[in-house]
Amino acid sequence: MTTVRDDPTAAASAHADGATRPRPPSSLRTARILLAKDLLLELRSLETLPAMALFSITTFVIFHFALDRTTVSGQLAAGILAGTLLFASMLAINRLFVAEREQGGFDGFLLAPVDRTALLLAKAAALFLFLVVLEVVAVPAFAVLLLGPALGARLGGIVVVLLLADVALAVIGTLVSAIAVHTRARDLIGPIVGLPLLIPALIGTARGLGSVLSAHGSHWPPGKWLAIVALYDLVFALLAYAVFDFLLED
Amino acid sequence: MSTTAVELRGLVRRFGERTALQGLTVSLPAGATLAVLGRNGAGKSTLLRILATLLRPHGGEAAVLGESLPRRAFAVRARIGYIGHDPLLYRDLSARENLRYHAQLRGVSPVRIEGLLEAVGMRGRGDEPVRSLSAGMVQRLAVCRGVLHDPELLLLDEPRANLDPGASRLVEDMIGRPAGVTRVLTSHDPLEALAEADLVLGLRDGRVEFAGRADDVDPERVEELYL
Numbered sequence: 001m002t003t004v005r006d007d008p009t010a011a012a013s014a015h016a017d018g019a020t021r022p023r024p025p026s027s028l029r030t031a032r033i034l035l036a037k038d039l040l041l042e043l044r045s046l047e048t049l050p051a052m053a054l055f056s057i058t059t060f061v062i063f064h065f066a067l068d069r070t071t072v073s074g075q076l077a078a079g080i081l082a083g084t085l086l087f088a089s090m091l092a093i094n095r096l097f098v099a100e101r102e103q104g105g106f107d108g109f110l111l112a113p114v115d116r117t118a119l120l121l122a123k124a125a126a127l128f129l130f131l132v133v134l135e136v137v138a139v140p141a142f143a144v145l146l147l148g149p150a151l152g153a154r155l156g157g158i159v160v161v162l163l164l165a166d167v168a169l170a171v172i173g174t175l176v177s178a179i180a181v182h183t184r185a186r187d188l189i190g191p192i193v194g195l196p197l198l199i200p201a202l203i204g205t206a207r208g209l210g211s212v213l214s215a216h217g218s219h220w221p222p223g224k225w226l227a228i229v230a231l232y233d234l235v236f237a238l239l240a241y242a243v244f245d246f247l248l249e250d
Numbered sequence: 251m252s253t254t255a256v257e258l259r260g261l262v263r264r265f266g267e268r269t270a271l272q273g274l275t276v277s278l279p280a281g282a283t284l285a286v287l288g289r290n291g292a293g294k295s296t297l298l299r300i301l302a303t304l305l306r307p308h309g310g311e312a313a314v315l316g317e318s319l320p321r322r323a324f325a326v327r328a329r330i331g332y333i334g335h336d337p338l339l340y341r342d343l344s345a346r347e348n349l350r351y352h353a354q355l356r357g358v359s360p361v362r363i364e365g366l367l368e369a370v371g372m373r374g375r376g377d378e379p380v381r382s383l384s385a386g387m388v389q390r391l392a393v394c395r396g397v398l399h400d401p402e403l404l405l406l407d408e409p410r411a412n413l414d415p416g417a418s419r420l421v422e423d424m425i426g427r428p429a430g431v432t433r434v435l436t437s438h439d440p441l442e443a444l445a446e447a448d449l450v451l452g453l454r455d456g457r458v459e460f461a462g463r464a465d466d467v468d469p470e471r472v473e474e475l476y477l
Contacts, residue, residue, distance in 0.1 A: 021328060021329070021381065021399075022328075022358050022359070022399065023357045024328060024355070024356060024357045025354065025357055027258035027353065030355065033354045033355060034349065037343070040343065040347065041340060044342040044343070044379070045342050057277075080397050083348060099340060099342075103336075103338075103339070103341055104336040104337065104338035104339070105338070105340065106268050107332075107334070107336065107338050107393075108338035108352065108355075109334055109355070110300060110303070110304055111303070111304065111327060111330075111338075112327060112352070112355035113324060113327040113328035113356065114355055142471055146362070164462055221414055249306065250304065250305050250306060
């Protein structure tokens with residue numbers, strides 16, 4: 001039988017009397033490791049993305065019948081799209097730290113000699129990617145089910161606005177999820193705290209999309225609204241960076 | 251290098267109104283094994299979690315491997331191995347994926363993983379998701395995770411839970427005396443813990459009931475601890 005002490009690789013890879021202790025990964029590398037793990041977990045379980053996509057498409061169908069209109073455009077279309085994506089993101093925000101809480105992921109991470117802010121970066125990146133994948137499905141579905149004006153030339157403007165909105169959703173969502181995960185009412189904290197914080201980002205996103213989705217307007221969003229959402233992204237990214245370590249304390 | 255692995259002076263830890271540890275003073279020389287005894291809720295796991303840097307002390311002084319906690323916690327994390335009640339493994343990932351993840355976080359070569367899986371008899375099932383493994387197998391993987399980085403101090407909270415005698419023998423070289431490292435351990439079987447300890451610490455309701463050399467402890471006092 002091979003034992004650990006017999007393993008010839010053990011001494012080379014791990015420490016020997018403190019002489020060759022492995023160097024922990026950098027913050028960026030740690031974030032990449034965590035992100036890869038999160039994406040692999042989602043790929044295995046498929047708990048979040050399909051639910052978000054299904055929720056979005058169902059909501060478009062509901063609006064289709066509730067408004068009794070075959071097509072929408074302009075600010076109404078922008079409101080429906082931005083609102084639906086915002087509510088769909090709550091599903092991911094509520095589940096963002098579930099594996100960490102239920103399967104000891106927090107302790108496993110906190111025991112490692114790595115920068116704790118890497119967890120914020122990785123979770124925000126994972127949420128951002130989930131939202132991008134969601135939009136790859138939801139925006140074409142919206143175009144088919146509800147949108148009046150053709151998507152083609154407007155796609156560039158929509159992508160820019162949604163990417164900025166995704167940063168806000170990812171940063172604020174991660175922050176709120178990290179707060180909520182330590183509470184008993186964690187499923188409620190996400191929407192109750194997250195949605196009010198996201199209202200300014202929603203306004204900027206909806207206004208930005210409004211002119212892009214209007215039948216005769218510009219295909220490019222107004223710079224003012226892009227700047228507002230970008231500024232909101234920056235403020236919350238800095239805030240999250242400043243407070244995230246404290247959220248991980250016991 | 252410090253010759254004292256763990257030094258606690260008047261350690262206090264509270265959870266809200268409840269005091270889990272009150273005025274704990276312990277000194278553990280490097281290379282020795284400390285058995286922490288006490289019935290459920292005595293504060294054993296809390297003590298181990300403080301030493302593992304997972305909980306902050308609320309009073310007193312704590313030093314692990316010569317580094318003061320919590321101020322220098324980052325400096326000891328690479329040097330301690332913690333095996334607690336939770337295996338700290340993702341159920342949807344395989345054994346290999348879990349160990350690779352922890353190895354990456356510690357900068358340990360993934361080559362070591364195969365040696366560890368072989369040592370605990372899990373190499374053939376290393377690609378199966380953890381949720382499909384038995385509790386004993388998961389515990390063997392938890393041991394692999396805990397010793398992946400060859401720690402200088404092992405914090406073992408009932409490390410042989412769910413292990414049958416054969417599996418216990420498999421992990422003996424990794425977490426038993428043959429590992430040759432400083433250990434702080436708890437066990438559901440106090441006599442078993444005493445048998446492999448140099449020092450013993452008896453806790454009752456977060457306070458020290460007795461402390462000293464394991465050879466000198468009266469077995470009756472140990473029994474009384476659980477009454």
